[in-house]
Amino acid sequence: xxxxxxxxxxxxxxxxxxxxxxxxTAAGKPHPDWTTSVVVGEGGSHVLGNPDxxxxxxEFVSYTCPHCAHFHKExxxxxKLGYVMPGKVSLEIxxxxxxxxxxxxxxxxxxxxxKAFFRNHNLFLQTQDRWIAPLASASxxxxxxxTTGALPARMKAIANDxxxxxxxxxxGYQRAALDRCLSDEAMARKLAAQTQAGANAGVAGTPSFMxxxxxxxxxxxxxxxxxxxxxxx
Numbered sequence: 623x624x625x626x627x628x629x630x631x632x633x634x635x636x637x638x639x640x641x642x643x644x645x646x647t648a649a650g651k652p653h654p655d656w657t658t659s660v661v662v663g664e665g666g667s668h669v670l671g672n673p674d675x676x677x678x679x680x681e682f683v684s685y686t687c688p689h690c691a692h693f694h695k696e697x698x699x700x701x702k703l704g705y706v707m708p709g710k711v712s713l714e715i716x717x718x719x720x721x722x723x724x725x726x727x728x729x730x731x732x733x734x735x736x737k738a739f740f741r742n743h744n745l746f747l748q749t750q751d752r753w754i755a756p757l758a759s760a761s762x763x764x765x766x767x768x769t770t771g772a773l774p775a776r777m778k779a780i781a782n783d784x785x786x787x788x789x790x791x792x793x794g795y796q797r798a799a800l801d802r803c804l805s806d807e808a809m810a811r812k813l814a815a816q817t818q819a820g821a822n823a824g825v826a827g828t829p830s831f832m833x834x835x836x837x838x839x840x841x842x843x844x845x846x847x848x849x850x851x852x853x854x855x
Contacts, residue, residue, distance in 0.1 A: 656709045657702050660737045665819065666812040667716045668739045670702075672709035677854050679705075679847075680714045680832040682820050683747075685727035686757060687720065687828045689842065691750035697844035698744065705851060715743060718828050719817045722768045723757055726780040726804060728813050730790055733803035742793060753784050774805035 656671040663669045667680075683690045705711035717728050731742040746753075756764070760783065767779040781787055781804055790800055803809070820830075824837050831838045831847055833854070841847050 655707055656712075657707050660740060662736050663714055665716075665816055666732070666809070667714050667816065668736060668743075669712055669714045670740055671706040671712035673712060675709055675712040677705075677711045677851065678714065678832075678834050679711050679851070680716060680835075682716050682718050682825045682828055682830040682832075683743075684718045684720045684724050684828040685731070685746050685750065686724045686754065688750065688754075690829045691747045693829045693842070693844055694744070694747040697847070700844070700848070710855060711851065715739075716820060717813050717816045718820050718825060718830075719813050720828070721757075722776060723754075723780055723784065725810065725813065726777045726784070726786065729777060729803050729806060729809055730781070730786055730800060732809055732813075733790070733795065733800060738793070742790075745789065745793060749789065753786070753789060756783050773807055773810060774801070777804035 656675075659671060659673075661669050661673060683694075701711075701713065706713055719725050719728055727746050731739060731746055733742065760768075764779070764783055768776055768783075770776070778801060781800065787797055787800060791797075823832075827842065829842055831841050833850060838847070838850060841850065
């Protein structure tokens with residue numbers, strides 16, 4: 623999906639300018655499952671897996687992009703079991719925020735303990751076809767609530783209209799905690815910065831990918847990405 627100028631608009635609205643090593647534990651024994659390892663990367667991204675993996679995969683994602691949801695459903699198990707779990711590949715998620723609904727979803731996936739990020743991320747992409755309908759059917763009044771006024775009010779209106787409160791309740795989140803995350807202007811700035819950095823790096827649509835810092839031209843589906851991963855081993 624093509625990017626928009628939403629990151630710049632969001633910043634303005636906030637009043638701001640803008641040969642593989644053998645995976646091992648410290649004791650020298652093979653790590654049992656690298657999918658349990660999550661660290662926060664530079665700029666607030668999240669990295670799943672062995673930080674010393676020979677191949678570092680970066681995925682640029684938007685929660686309102688149907689191609690991203692399709693890619694996630696097709697690739698998630700194979701990518702994690704075949705590449706991340708044994709420590710061969712680390713997976714970094716960077717956000718490309720395309721619209722206000724995308725921003726609200728990204729604020730919620732980043733809510734709370736960083737170790738919860740990938741489970742939240744999975745929830746939004748796996749259920750996208752169930753919650754995204756209001757994006758096409760919203761009234762003018764709803765759209766106005768999503769795009770005007772202070773950030774907390776806009777994000778809470780979106781969370782209500784799209785059923786995000788009920789969705790995150792499945793993950794054990796209370797509404798008060800979700801409202802704090804939806805009001806987090808510092809995180810909104812980080813998400814805008816990730817979006818701008820992606821655009822500066824040449825990302826023109828989602829999903830897009832980098833391998834070891836090199837943007838993969840014309841690679842937007844699991845089959846194409848998997849072939850390039852296989853070629854590295």
